Amino acid sequence: MHLVKENSEMDSLWDSEFIRRHDVAGPRYTSYPTALQFHEEFTHQDYLDAAARSNASRMPLSLYIHLPFCASLCYYCACNKVITQSDEKKRFYLDALIKEIRMKSADFDSGRPVYQMHWGGGTPTYFSEAELTELWFEVGRHFHLVDAERGEYSIEIDPRTMTPDKLGLLKGLGFNRISLGIQDFDQRVQEAINRVQSYRQIEELMDASRNYHFRSVNFDLIYGLPYQSVASVRTTIEQVIELSPDRISLFNYAHLPQRFKSQGLLPEEALPPAEEKLQILCAASNQLLEAGYVYIGMDHFAKPTDELALAQAAGRLHRNFQGYTTFKDADLVGLGVSSISLINNVYCQNTKSITEYQGLMEAGSSPITAGVVLSTDDEIRRGVIMSLLCQNWLVPSQIEEQFGIVFNEYFRNEIMELNGFVQEGLLTHQGGVYHVTPKGRLVVRKICMLFDIYLPQHMKDGARFSRVL
Ligand code: SF4
Numbered sequence: 001m002h003l004v005k006e007n008s009e010m011d012s013l014w015d016s017e018f019i020r021r022h023d024v025a026g027p028r029y030t031s032y033p034t035a036l037q038f039h040e041e042f043t044h045q046d047y048l049d050a051a052a053r054s055n056a057s058r059m060p061l062s063l064y065i066h067l068p069f070c071a072s073l074c075y076y077c078a079c080n081k082v083i084t085q086s087d088e089k090k091r092f093y094l095d096a097l098i099k100e101i102r103m104k105s106a107d108f109d110s111g112r113p114v115y116q117m118h119w120g121g122g123t124p125t126y127f128s129e130a131e132l133t134e135l136w137f138e139v140g141r142h143f144h145l146v147d148a149e150r151g152e153y154s155i156e157i158d159p160r161t162m163t164p165d166k167l168g169l170l171k172g173l174g175f176n177r178i179s180l181g182i183q184d185f186d187q188r189v190q191e192a193i194n195r196v197q198s199y200r201q202i203e204e205l206m207d208a209s210r211n212y213h214f215r216s217v218n219f220d221l222i223y224g225l226p227y228q229s230v231a232s233v234r235t236t237i238e239q240v241i242e243l244s245p246d247r248i249s250l251f252n253y254a255h256l257p258q259r260f261k262s263q264g265l266l267p268e269e270a271l272p273p274a275e276e277k278l279q280i281l282c283a284a285s286n287q288l289l290e291a292g293y294v295y296i297g298m299d300h301f302a303k304p305t306d307e308l309a310l311a312q313a314a315g316r317l318h319r320n321f322q323g324y325t326t327f328k329d330a331d332l333v334g335l336g337v338s339s340i341s342l343i344n345n346v347y348c349q350n351t352k353s354i355t356e357y358q359g360l361m362e363a364g365s366s367p368i369t370a371g372v373v374l375s376t377d378d379e380i381r382r383g384v385i386m387s388l389l390c391q392n393w394l395v396p397s398q399i400e401e402q403f404g405i406v407f408n409e410y411f412r413n414e415i416m417e418l419n420g421f422v423q424e425g426l427l428t429h430q431g432g433v434y435h436v437t438p439k440g441r442l443v444v445r446k447i448c449m450l451f452d453i454y455l456p457q458h459m460k461d462g463a464r465f466s467r468v469l
Helices: 002-011 016-022 044-057 087-105 129-142 164-173 187-193 199-211 230-243 261-265 274-290 307-313 354-362 376-391 396-403 412-424 438-442 444-449 455-460
Strands: 061-067 113-121 152-157 177-183 216-223 247-252 294-297 300-302 318-320 323-325 331-335 340-343 346-350 368-373 427-430 433-436
Touching (some): 044 340, 061 129, 087 129, 087 354, 129 164, 164 199, 177 187, 177 199, 230 274, 247 274, 274 300, 294 307, 294 438, 300 307, 318 376, 376 396
Parallel strands (some): 061 113, 061 331, 113 152, 216 247
Protein backbone atom coordinates (compact mmCIF):
# COMPACT_ATOMS: atom_id res chain seq x y z
CA MET A 1 0.00 0.00 0.00
CA HIS A 2 2.80 2.28 1.01
CA LEU A 3 4.52 1.89 -2.36
CA VAL A 4 1.32 2.34 -4.30
CA LYS A 5 0.63 5.55 -2.42
CA GLU A 6 4.15 6.83 -3.14
CA ASN A 7 3.75 5.92 -6.77
CA SER A 8 0.62 7.99 -7.17
CA GLU A 9 2.38 10.82 -5.37
CA MET A 10 5.25 10.55 -7.83
CA ASP A 11 3.05 10.60 -10.92
CA SER A 12 2.88 14.35 -10.92
CA LEU A 13 6.56 14.89 -10.19
CA TRP A 14 8.18 14.08 -13.47
CA ASP A 15 7.72 17.51 -14.91
CA SER A 16 10.26 19.29 -17.08
CA GLU A 17 10.28 22.46 -14.97
CA PHE A 18 11.37 20.63 -11.82
CA ILE A 19 13.95 18.61 -13.73
CA ARG A 20 15.40 21.69 -15.44
CA ARG A 21 15.89 23.37 -12.05
CA HIS A 22 17.72 20.44 -10.47
CA ASP A 23 19.48 18.80 -13.40
CA VAL A 24 23.12 19.44 -12.52
CA ALA A 25 26.03 17.16 -13.39
CA GLY A 26 27.39 14.94 -10.60
CA PRO A 27 28.82 11.53 -9.67
CA ARG A 28 26.60 8.46 -9.66
CA TYR A 29 28.06 7.28 -6.33
CA THR A 30 28.46 3.63 -7.16
CA SER A 31 31.29 4.20 -4.70
CA TYR A 32 32.35 6.89 -2.26
CA PRO A 33 34.97 8.18 -2.68
CA THR A 34 34.44 7.93 -6.44
CA ALA A 35 36.96 6.26 -8.78
CA LEU A 36 38.56 9.69 -9.35
CA GLN A 37 40.21 9.27 -5.92
CA PHE A 38 41.84 5.95 -6.82
CA HIS A 39 45.61 6.41 -7.15
CA GLU A 40 48.57 4.37 -8.33
CA GLU A 41 50.46 4.62 -5.01
CA PHE A 42 48.03 2.04 -3.70
CA THR A 43 50.15 -1.08 -3.03
CA HIS A 44 49.65 -4.81 -3.13
CA GLN A 45 50.31 -4.80 0.62
CA ASP A 46 47.39 -2.35 1.08
CA TYR A 47 45.20 -4.93 -0.66
CA LEU A 48 46.57 -7.85 1.40
CA ASP A 49 46.04 -5.94 4.65
CA ALA A 50 42.44 -5.23 3.63
CA ALA A 51 41.89 -8.92 2.75
CA ALA A 52 43.20 -9.89 6.21
CA ARG A 53 40.83 -7.44 7.92
CA SER A 54 38.04 -8.72 5.69
CA ASN A 55 38.76 -12.32 6.76
CA ALA A 56 38.75 -11.27 10.41
CA SER A 57 35.32 -9.65 9.88
CA ARG A 58 33.97 -12.97 8.46
CA MET A 59 31.62 -10.94 6.30
CA PRO A 60 30.09 -12.77 3.29
CA LEU A 61 31.54 -12.12 -0.16
CA SER A 62 30.10 -10.82 -3.39
CA LEU A 63 31.85 -11.44 -6.74
CA TYR A 64 31.94 -9.38 -9.92
CA ILE A 65 33.40 -10.98 -13.05
CA HIS A 66 34.20 -8.86 -16.10
CA LEU A 67 33.98 -10.49 -19.53
CA PRO A 68 34.91 -7.75 -22.00
CA PHE A 69 34.34 -9.16 -25.50
CA CYS A 70 31.60 -8.21 -27.98
CA ALA A 71 30.84 -9.42 -31.49
CA SER A 72 30.09 -5.95 -32.86
CA LEU A 73 30.25 -2.35 -31.77
CA CYS A 74 27.19 -0.49 -30.49
CA TYR A 75 28.06 3.09 -31.37
CA TYR A 76 26.78 4.62 -28.11
CA CYS A 77 28.88 2.31 -25.92
CA ALA A 78 31.11 3.69 -23.16
CA CYS A 79 32.05 0.34 -21.58
CA ASN A 80 35.46 -1.25 -21.25
CA LYS A 81 35.13 -3.80 -24.08
CA VAL A 82 37.01 -5.43 -26.97
CA ILE A 83 35.31 -6.09 -30.29
CA THR A 84 36.58 -9.33 -31.75
CA GLN A 85 35.64 -12.33 -33.88
CA SER A 86 38.54 -14.32 -32.53
CA ASP A 87 37.80 -17.37 -30.36
CA GLU A 88 41.51 -17.52 -29.56
CA LYS A 89 41.47 -14.07 -27.98
CA LYS A 90 38.53 -15.03 -25.79
CA ARG A 91 40.25 -18.26 -24.77
CA PHE A 92 43.47 -16.41 -23.90
CA TYR A 93 41.53 -14.00 -21.68
CA LEU A 94 39.58 -16.80 -20.02
CA ASP A 95 42.84 -18.51 -19.09
CA ALA A 96 44.10 -15.26 -17.51
CA LEU A 97 40.81 -14.81 -15.66
CA ILE A 98 40.94 -18.35 -14.30
CA LYS A 99 44.47 -17.65 -13.04
CA GLU A 100 43.18 -14.56 -11.24
CA ILE A 101 40.29 -16.53 -9.70
CA ARG A 102 42.77 -19.08 -8.34
CA MET A 103 45.16 -16.38 -7.14
CA LYS A 104 42.64 -14.06 -5.47
CA SER A 105 40.54 -16.79 -3.90
CA ALA A 106 43.63 -17.80 -1.90
CA ASP A 107 43.51 -14.39 -0.18
CA PHE A 108 40.07 -15.09 1.34
CA ASP A 109 39.11 -17.76 3.87
CA SER A 110 37.58 -20.62 1.94
CA GLY A 111 34.53 -20.96 4.18
CA ARG A 112 33.28 -17.42 3.54
CA PRO A 113 29.95 -17.69 1.75
CA VAL A 114 29.33 -15.92 -1.55
CA TYR A 115 25.72 -14.70 -1.60
CA GLN A 116 25.95 -12.66 -4.74
CA MET A 117 27.75 -12.89 -8.06
CA HIS A 118 27.38 -10.79 -11.20
CA TRP A 119 28.93 -11.37 -14.64
CA GLY A 120 29.15 -8.18 -16.67
CA GLY A 121 30.82 -6.94 -19.81
CA GLY A 122 31.23 -6.52 -22.69
CA THR A 123 28.99 -9.42 -23.55
CA PRO A 124 29.41 -12.30 -21.11
CA THR A 125 27.13 -14.46 -23.25
CA TYR A 126 29.46 -14.05 -26.26
CA PHE A 127 31.50 -16.87 -24.67
CA SER A 128 30.51 -20.37 -25.75
CA GLU A 129 28.35 -22.62 -23.59
CA ALA A 130 31.41 -24.76 -22.83
CA GLU A 131 33.41 -21.71 -21.74
CA LEU A 132 30.61 -20.33 -19.57
CA THR A 133 30.25 -23.74 -17.93
CA GLU A 134 34.00 -23.99 -17.37
CA LEU A 135 34.09 -20.54 -15.79
CA TRP A 136 31.12 -21.21 -13.50
CA PHE A 137 32.70 -24.40 -12.18
CA GLU A 138 36.09 -22.73 -11.79
CA VAL A 139 34.49 -20.04 -9.61
CA GLY A 140 32.61 -22.73 -7.65
CA ARG A 141 35.81 -24.66 -7.03
CA HIS A 142 37.55 -21.66 -5.49
CA PHE A 143 34.76 -19.73 -3.79
CA HIS A 144 31.96 -21.02 -1.60
CA LEU A 145 28.85 -20.17 -3.64
CA VAL A 146 25.69 -20.68 -1.57
CA ASP A 147 22.83 -22.54 -3.27
CA ALA A 148 20.72 -20.72 -5.85
CA GLU A 149 17.81 -20.46 -3.41
CA ARG A 150 19.77 -18.20 -1.08
CA GLY A 151 22.20 -16.62 -3.55
CA GLU A 152 21.68 -13.94 -6.16
CA TYR A 153 23.50 -14.87 -9.36
CA SER A 154 23.06 -12.55 -12.29
CA ILE A 155 24.41 -12.13 -15.80
CA GLU A 156 24.15 -9.46 -18.50
CA ILE A 157 22.73 -10.78 -21.75
CA ASP A 158 23.00 -9.42 -25.26
CA PRO A 159 19.86 -10.93 -26.85
CA ARG A 160 21.73 -11.24 -30.14
CA THR A 161 24.08 -13.82 -28.56
CA MET A 162 21.36 -15.74 -26.73
CA THR A 163 18.96 -18.57 -27.52
CA PRO A 164 16.28 -20.11 -25.31
CA ASP A 165 18.48 -23.23 -25.00
CA LYS A 166 21.50 -21.23 -23.88
CA LEU A 167 19.25 -19.53 -21.33
CA GLY A 168 18.39 -22.99 -20.02
CA LEU A 169 22.09 -23.69 -19.63
CA LEU A 170 22.57 -20.50 -17.60
CA LYS A 171 19.72 -21.50 -15.30
CA GLY A 172 21.19 -24.98 -14.99
CA LEU A 173 24.53 -23.52 -13.95
CA GLY A 174 22.87 -21.55 -11.16
CA PHE A 175 22.12 -18.06 -12.54
CA ASN A 176 18.77 -16.89 -11.22
CA ARG A 177 18.67 -13.31 -12.56
CA ILE A 178 19.25 -11.97 -16.03
CA SER A 179 19.58 -8.52 -17.48
CA LEU A 180 18.75 -8.00 -21.16
CA GLY A 181 20.24 -5.13 -23.15
CA ILE A 182 17.20 -3.79 -25.02
CA GLN A 183 17.91 -0.03 -25.39
CA ASP A 184 15.05 0.68 -27.84
CA PHE A 185 12.67 -1.34 -30.03
CA ASP A 186 12.47 1.19 -32.84
CA GLN A 187 14.09 -0.14 -36.03
CA ARG A 188 15.45 3.25 -37.12
CA VAL A 189 17.03 3.87 -33.71
CA GLN A 190 18.49 0.36 -33.67
CA GLU A 191 20.07 0.82 -37.09
CA ALA A 192 21.55 4.19 -36.09
CA ILE A 193 23.21 2.70 -33.00
CA ASN A 194 24.31 -0.46 -34.86
CA ARG A 195 22.38 -2.80 -32.62
CA VAL A 196 19.53 -4.48 -34.43
CA GLN A 197 17.40 -7.01 -32.54
CA SER A 198 13.75 -7.78 -33.02
CA TYR A 199 10.85 -7.66 -30.56
CA ARG A 200 10.22 -11.31 -31.46
CA GLN A 201 13.74 -12.29 -30.27
CA ILE A 202 13.11 -10.66 -26.89
CA GLU A 203 9.64 -12.16 -26.62
CA GLU A 204 11.12 -15.63 -27.15
CA LEU A 205 13.72 -15.03 -24.45
CA MET A 206 11.08 -13.72 -22.04
CA ASP A 207 8.98 -16.85 -22.62
CA ALA A 208 12.04 -19.01 -22.00
CA SER A 209 13.00 -17.04 -18.87
CA ARG A 210 9.53 -17.77 -17.45
CA ASN A 211 9.75 -21.44 -18.35
CA TYR A 212 13.10 -21.65 -16.61
CA HIS A 213 11.78 -19.70 -13.57
CA PHE A 214 14.40 -16.99 -13.39
CA ARG A 215 13.72 -14.99 -10.22
CA SER A 216 14.06 -11.64 -11.92
CA VAL A 217 14.51 -10.22 -15.42
CA ASN A 218 15.87 -6.71 -15.96
CA PHE A 219 15.66 -4.64 -19.15
CA ASP A 220 18.25 -1.96 -19.89
CA LEU A 221 16.79 0.94 -21.88
CA ILE A 222 18.45 4.16 -23.04
CA TYR A 223 16.91 7.57 -23.73
CA GLY A 224 18.62 10.31 -25.71
CA LEU A 225 19.57 8.12 -28.72
CA PRO A 226 19.34 9.27 -32.36
CA TYR A 227 15.83 9.44 -33.87
CA GLN A 228 14.15 8.96 -30.49
CA SER A 229 11.12 11.13 -29.83
CA VAL A 230 8.46 11.18 -27.12
CA ALA A 231 6.18 9.22 -29.46
CA SER A 232 8.77 6.62 -30.50
CA VAL A 233 9.89 5.96 -26.90
CA ARG A 234 6.24 5.71 -25.85
CA THR A 235 5.86 2.83 -28.30
CA THR A 236 9.02 1.15 -26.99
CA ILE A 237 7.81 1.49 -23.39
CA GLU A 238 4.42 0.05 -24.38
CA GLN A 239 6.22 -2.98 -25.78
CA VAL A 240 8.37 -3.22 -22.67
CA ILE A 241 5.30 -3.14 -20.41
CA GLU A 242 3.74 -5.87 -22.52
CA LEU A 243 6.80 -8.06 -21.98
CA SER A 244 6.59 -7.28 -18.25
CA PRO A 245 10.20 -7.44 -16.96
CA ASP A 246 10.60 -7.29 -13.17
CA ARG A 247 13.09 -4.42 -13.28
CA ILE A 248 13.85 -1.66 -15.74
CA SER A 249 16.90 0.57 -15.97
CA LEU A 250 16.28 3.71 -17.98
CA PHE A 251 19.68 5.23 -18.67
CA ASN A 252 20.51 8.66 -19.96
CA TYR A 253 22.73 8.59 -23.08
CA ALA A 254 25.63 11.01 -22.56
CA HIS A 255 27.12 12.05 -25.91
CA LEU A 256 30.90 12.39 -25.39
CA PRO A 257 32.48 11.54 -28.77
CA GLN A 258 35.82 13.10 -27.78
CA ARG A 259 36.10 10.54 -24.99
CA PHE A 260 34.36 7.56 -26.62
CA LYS A 261 35.33 7.54 -30.31
CA SER A 262 32.56 5.25 -31.55
CA GLN A 263 29.96 7.78 -30.44
CA GLY A 264 31.22 9.93 -33.33
CA LEU A 265 29.64 7.35 -35.66
CA LEU A 266 26.15 8.32 -34.47
CA PRO A 267 24.23 10.77 -36.66
CA GLU A 268 24.64 13.77 -34.39
CA GLU A 269 21.94 15.78 -36.15
CA ALA A 270 19.41 13.09 -35.19
CA LEU A 271 20.10 13.24 -31.44
CA PRO A 272 17.07 14.64 -29.58
CA PRO A 273 17.76 18.14 -28.25
CA ALA A 274 18.07 18.60 -24.46
CA GLU A 275 14.49 19.82 -24.04
CA GLU A 276 13.06 16.85 -25.93
CA LYS A 277 15.27 14.47 -23.94
CA LEU A 278 13.68 15.79 -20.76
CA GLN A 279 10.23 15.29 -22.22
CA ILE A 280 11.14 11.73 -23.20
CA LEU A 281 12.37 11.03 -19.65
CA CYS A 282 9.21 12.46 -18.07
CA ALA A 283 6.86 10.67 -20.44
CA ALA A 284 8.65 7.32 -20.17
CA SER A 285 8.87 7.52 -16.37
CA ASN A 286 5.21 8.41 -16.01
CA GLN A 287 4.27 5.58 -18.33
CA LEU A 288 6.19 3.10 -16.15
CA LEU A 289 4.67 4.46 -12.94
CA GLU A 290 1.19 4.27 -14.44
CA ALA A 291 1.88 0.65 -15.36
CA GLY A 292 2.59 -0.05 -11.67
CA TYR A 293 6.37 0.07 -11.55
CA VAL A 294 7.99 1.66 -8.51
CA TYR A 295 10.75 4.21 -8.85
CA ILE A 296 13.72 2.81 -6.90
CA GLY A 297 16.00 5.74 -7.58
CA MET A 298 18.66 6.84 -10.08
CA ASP A 299 17.36 5.31 -13.36
CA HIS A 300 15.88 2.20 -11.75
CA PHE A 301 12.28 1.00 -11.71
CA ALA A 302 10.94 -2.30 -10.36
CA LYS A 303 7.66 -4.09 -9.83
CA PRO A 304 6.43 -3.61 -6.24
CA THR A 305 6.80 -7.36 -5.72
CA ASP A 306 10.40 -7.46 -6.93
CA GLU A 307 13.08 -8.03 -4.29
CA LEU A 308 14.66 -4.67 -5.08
CA ALA A 309 11.47 -2.80 -4.16
CA LEU A 310 10.90 -5.02 -1.12
CA ALA A 311 14.50 -4.54 0.04
CA GLN A 312 14.16 -0.78 -0.28
CA ALA A 313 10.94 -0.77 1.71
CA ALA A 314 12.67 -2.85 4.40
CA GLY A 315 15.79 -0.62 4.50
CA ARG A 316 18.01 -3.39 3.10
CA LEU A 317 18.97 -1.83 -0.22
CA HIS A 318 22.62 -1.27 -1.04
CA ARG A 319 24.53 0.23 -3.94
CA ASN A 320 27.71 -0.94 -5.63
CA PHE A 321 29.34 -0.82 -9.05
CA GLN A 322 26.52 -2.80 -10.64
CA GLY A 323 23.88 -0.39 -9.35
CA TYR A 324 21.35 -1.27 -6.64
CA THR A 325 21.57 -4.61 -4.86
CA THR A 326 19.73 -6.38 -2.06
CA PHE A 327 22.88 -7.53 -0.25
CA LYS A 328 24.06 -4.91 2.16
CA ASP A 329 26.89 -6.45 4.11
CA ALA A 330 29.37 -8.17 1.85
CA ASP A 331 32.87 -7.45 0.65
CA LEU A 332 33.05 -7.27 -3.14
CA VAL A 333 35.83 -9.08 -5.01
CA GLY A 334 36.25 -7.89 -8.61
CA LEU A 335 37.77 -10.31 -11.12
CA GLY A 336 38.85 -9.54 -14.67
CA VAL A 337 40.20 -6.53 -16.52
CA SER A 338 39.17 -3.14 -15.04
CA SER A 339 37.06 -4.71 -12.28
CA ILE A 340 36.78 -2.91 -8.94
CA SER A 341 36.81 -4.52 -5.49
CA LEU A 342 35.56 -3.18 -2.20
CA ILE A 343 37.34 -5.05 0.56
CA ASN A 344 36.92 -3.86 4.11
CA ASN A 345 37.86 -0.15 3.94
CA VAL A 346 39.64 -0.33 0.59
CA TYR A 347 38.56 0.18 -3.02
CA CYS A 348 40.99 -1.25 -5.58
CA GLN A 349 40.86 -1.66 -9.34
CA ASN A 350 42.49 -4.05 -11.80
CA THR A 351 44.32 -2.55 -14.76
CA LYS A 352 42.02 -1.23 -17.50
CA SER A 353 44.32 -2.54 -20.26
CA ILE A 354 43.52 -6.07 -21.37
CA THR A 355 47.08 -6.57 -22.68
CA GLU A 356 48.56 -5.53 -19.36
CA TYR A 357 46.02 -7.63 -17.47
CA GLN A 358 46.87 -10.77 -19.42
CA GLY A 359 50.62 -10.05 -19.10
CA LEU A 360 50.37 -9.62 -15.33
CA MET A 361 48.38 -12.80 -14.93
CA GLU A 362 50.85 -14.73 -17.07
CA ALA A 363 53.66 -13.48 -14.83
CA GLY A 364 51.67 -14.44 -11.73
CA SER A 365 51.60 -10.79 -10.58
CA SER A 366 48.75 -8.85 -9.03
CA PRO A 367 46.48 -7.15 -11.63
CA ILE A 368 45.58 -4.36 -9.17
CA THR A 369 47.02 -1.06 -10.38
CA ALA A 370 45.07 1.57 -8.42
CA GLY A 371 43.01 1.97 -5.30
CA VAL A 372 42.32 3.96 -2.18
CA VAL A 373 42.33 3.21 1.54
CA LEU A 374 39.35 5.00 3.07
CA SER A 375 39.96 7.44 5.89
CA THR A 376 37.49 7.62 8.79
CA ASP A 377 36.03 10.76 7.21
CA ASP A 378 35.52 8.84 3.92
CA GLU A 379 33.68 6.10 5.81
CA ILE A 380 31.43 8.56 7.63
CA ARG A 381 30.54 10.35 4.41
CA ARG A 382 30.05 7.07 2.58
CA GLY A 383 27.64 6.00 5.34
CA VAL A 384 25.62 9.19 4.87
CA ILE A 385 25.59 9.03 1.06
CA MET A 386 24.64 5.34 0.86
CA SER A 387 21.86 5.81 3.39
CA LEU A 388 20.38 8.67 1.35
CA LEU A 389 20.74 6.81 -1.95
CA CYS A 390 19.52 3.40 -0.89
CA GLN A 391 17.20 3.84 2.09
CA ASN A 392 15.95 7.34 1.24
CA TRP A 393 16.60 8.49 4.76
CA LEU A 394 19.36 9.80 6.96
CA VAL A 395 19.32 9.02 10.66
CA PRO A 396 21.98 11.24 12.31
CA SER A 397 21.81 9.30 15.60
CA GLN A 398 22.78 6.10 13.73
CA ILE A 399 25.80 7.82 12.17
CA GLU A 400 26.73 9.22 15.60
CA GLU A 401 26.52 5.80 17.18
CA GLN A 402 28.43 4.10 14.39
CA PHE A 403 31.27 6.60 14.16
CA GLY A 404 31.34 8.34 17.56
CA ILE A 405 30.73 11.85 16.22
CA VAL A 406 28.24 14.61 16.99
CA PHE A 407 26.43 14.87 13.65
CA ASN A 408 25.43 18.52 13.85
CA GLU A 409 28.96 19.56 14.76
CA TYR A 410 30.72 17.30 12.27
CA PHE A 411 28.51 18.46 9.41
CA ARG A 412 28.03 22.03 10.64
CA ASN A 413 28.40 23.46 7.11
CA GLU A 414 26.35 20.78 5.36
CA ILE A 415 23.42 21.08 7.80
CA MET A 416 22.57 24.59 6.56
CA GLU A 417 22.24 23.39 2.98
CA LEU A 418 20.46 20.23 4.08
CA ASN A 419 17.85 22.42 5.73
CA GLY A 420 17.57 24.32 2.45
CA PHE A 421 16.54 21.04 0.80
CA VAL A 422 13.95 20.60 3.59
CA GLN A 423 12.53 24.05 2.73
CA GLU A 424 12.39 23.05 -0.93
CA GLY A 425 10.44 19.88 -0.12
CA LEU A 426 13.18 17.49 -1.20
CA LEU A 427 13.55 16.23 2.39
CA THR A 428 11.42 16.17 5.53
CA HIS A 429 12.97 16.47 8.99
CA GLN A 430 10.92 14.91 11.76
CA GLY A 431 11.87 13.18 14.99
CA GLY A 432 15.53 13.74 14.23
CA VAL A 433 15.32 11.81 10.94
CA TYR A 434 15.70 13.20 7.42
CA HIS A 435 13.44 11.44 4.90
CA VAL A 436 13.95 11.92 1.17
CA THR A 437 10.55 12.82 -0.27
CA PRO A 438 9.31 11.27 -3.53
CA LYS A 439 10.28 14.55 -5.22
CA GLY A 440 13.72 14.48 -3.57
CA ARG A 441 14.32 10.94 -4.80
CA LEU A 442 14.43 12.20 -8.37
CA VAL A 443 17.42 14.40 -7.51
CA VAL A 444 18.90 12.44 -4.60
CA ARG A 445 22.35 12.62 -6.19
CA LYS A 446 22.21 16.38 -5.74
CA ILE A 447 21.56 15.92 -2.01
CA CYS A 448 24.45 13.42 -1.79
CA MET A 449 26.81 15.83 -3.54
CA LEU A 450 26.54 18.03 -0.48
CA PHE A 451 28.48 15.44 1.55
CA ASP A 452 31.16 14.74 -1.09
CA ILE A 453 34.24 16.46 0.23
CA TYR A 454 36.24 15.87 -2.97
CA LEU A 455 33.66 17.21 -5.40
CA PRO A 456 34.55 20.94 -5.32
CA GLN A 457 38.15 20.10 -6.31
CA HIS A 458 37.01 17.74 -9.09
CA MET A 459 34.70 20.42 -10.44
CA LYS A 460 37.59 22.90 -10.40
CA ASP A 461 39.77 20.35 -12.23
CA GLY A 462 37.12 20.13 -14.95
CA ALA A 463 35.99 16.54 -14.24
CA ARG A 464 33.00 15.60 -16.39
CA PHE A 465 30.00 13.89 -14.78
CA SER A 466 26.67 12.75 -16.13
CA ARG A 467 23.54 14.82 -15.41
CA VAL A 468 21.64 14.10 -12.21
CA LEU A 469 18.53 13.36 -14.29
S1 SF4 B 1 26.78 -1.86 -25.50
FE1 SF4 B 1 27.29 -3.88 -24.68
S2 SF4 B 1 27.22 -5.20 -26.50
FE2 SF4 B 1 27.34 -3.12 -27.27
S3 SF4 B 1 29.54 -2.75 -27.58
FE3 SF4 B 1 29.02 -2.01 -25.53
S4 SF4 B 1 29.46 -3.69 -24.16
FE4 SF4 B 1 29.36 -4.52 -26.24
